Amino acid sequence: DAGVIQSPRHEVTEMGQEVTLRCKPISGHNSLFWYRQTMMRGLELLIYFNNNVPIDDSGMPEDRFSAKMPNASFSTLKIQPSEPRDSAVYFCASSLNRGPYNEQFFGPGTRLTVL
Amino acid sequence: GENVEQHPSTLSVQEGDSAVIKCTYSDSASNYFPWYKQELGKGPQLIIDIRSNVGEKKDQRIAVTLNKTAKHFSLHITETQPEDSAVYFCAASSDSWGKLQFGAGTQVVVTP
Numbered sequence: 620d621a622g623v624i625q626s627p628r629h630e631v632t633e634m635g636q637e638v639t640l641r642c643k644p645i646s647g648h649n650s651l652f653w654y655r656q657t658m659m660r661g662l663e664l665l666i667y668f669n670n671n672v673p674i675d676d677s678g679m680p681e682d683r684f685s686a687k688m689p690n691a692s693f694s695t696l697k698i699q700p701s702e703p704r705d706s707a708v709y710f711c712a713s714s715l716n717r718g719p720y721n722e723q724f725f726g727p728g729t730r731l732t733v734l
Numbered sequence: 735g736e737n738v739e740q741h742p743s744t745l746s747v748q749e750g751d752s753a754v755i756k757c758t759y760s761d762s763a764s765n766y767f768p769w770y771k772q773e774l775g776k777g778p779q780l781i782i783d784i785r786s787n788v789g790e791k792k793d794q795r796i797a798v799t800l801n802k803t804a805k806h807f808s809l810h811i812t813e814t815q816p817e818d819s820a821v822y823f824c825a826a827s828s829d830s831w832g833k834l835q836f837g838a839g840t841q842v843v844v845t846p
Contacts (some may be wrong), residue, residue, distance in 0.1 A: 623777075650832055662778070662823065662836040674831050710777050714832050720766050720785055721832035725777030 623726035625711050631732045637699040640729045643692055644713030652723060653686055653696050654710040662710075668694065669716055701733045736761040738826050740837025747844055753811040755840045757824035760805070764826040767800060767807045768834070772821045781822075782809070814844045 624643040632638055644651050652667040666676040668688045676686070683702070688694040698705055708728045714721040737760040747753050759767075765786035770778035784791045784798045784807065791798050795814075800807040811818055821841050825834040 652833075661838045664833065664835075667831065667833060669831055675833065712777070716832055719827060719830050719832065720783070722768070722780045722783070723832065723834065725770075725779065727775075728777050 623711055623713050623724055625709075625726040625729050627729060628727065629730045629732075631734065632701055633734050634702055635700045636733075637697065638701045638705075638731060638733075640696040640709050640711075640731070642694045642696070642711030642726060644694070644711070645724055646692070648713035648715050648724070649691070650714045650716040650721065651688060651694050652712040652714075653694070654712065654725075656708045656710060656728070657706075665696070698731075701731075703733045706731055706733050736764060736826055736828060736835040738824060738835050738837040740824050740840060742840060743838065744841045745843070747814050747842070749814060749816060749844055749846050751814055753809075753814055753818070753842055753844075755809045755822055755824065755842075756806060757808070757826075757837050758804075758806040759826040759835075761826070761828050762802075762805065763828040764805075766827040767798070768825050768827075769796075769798060769809050770823045770825065770836075772823065772839075774820075778823055811842075814842075816844050816846055818842060819844045 626641045653665040665678045671688045710728045712723040712725045714723045740757045768783035771781045772778040797810045821839045824837040
């Protein structure tokens with residue numbers, strides 16, 4: 620298996636632009652997590668899905684952030700409009716949810732820079 | 735909600751020595767405690783985990799201990815090697831969906 624795939628790996632954009640980050644989870648996994656990593660705040664969980672349904676989006680910082688999972692093999696995280704403080708590395712992770720003890724497999728991340 | 739604190743934030747050890755990272759958690763309902771290793775430019779990767787019904791678990795040079803009464807758990811790396819240099823994260827979960835609360839991370843540097 621290729622693991623969790625994220626695209627793009629790097630994104631540089633200007634303030635006010637729309638940014639869309641993409642994630643393909645491991646085939647057969649039924650849970651998907653979006654994280655943001657910064658030096659100041661560490662690893663923050665933004666939102667997670669189970670069987671394509673959003674379970675908890677309490678970590679989404681504000682209405683400028685939205686996430687979708689239209690099917691089991693694809694998810695997007697959108698920021699509109701983007702701001703310099705959104706600069707971070709965004710990780711997608713997936714797991715096979717069979718109870719409370721689930722290993723999360725992380726993708727390589729997308730490094731976002733908002734100028 | 736769950737709060738996980740991790741210490742130290744940085745740890746420098748000589749090759750061959752041991753490294754210990756400690757974490758505390760706040761939610762007594764937490765029952766799953768994984769440890770992740772993050773190398774530069776990569777996503778975190780699970781290296782070992784422990785469940786609440788176990789006090790200790792070992793896998794070659796790494797071991798984890800859990801004290802549920804005190805609500806703390808630790809990662810021990812013995813005979814450290816340069817390839818152990820990375821950022822290590824502890825995490826805790828009390829969520830049936832697998833939601834994890836991560837600690838702030840420990841930068842481990844192993845010097846030859």
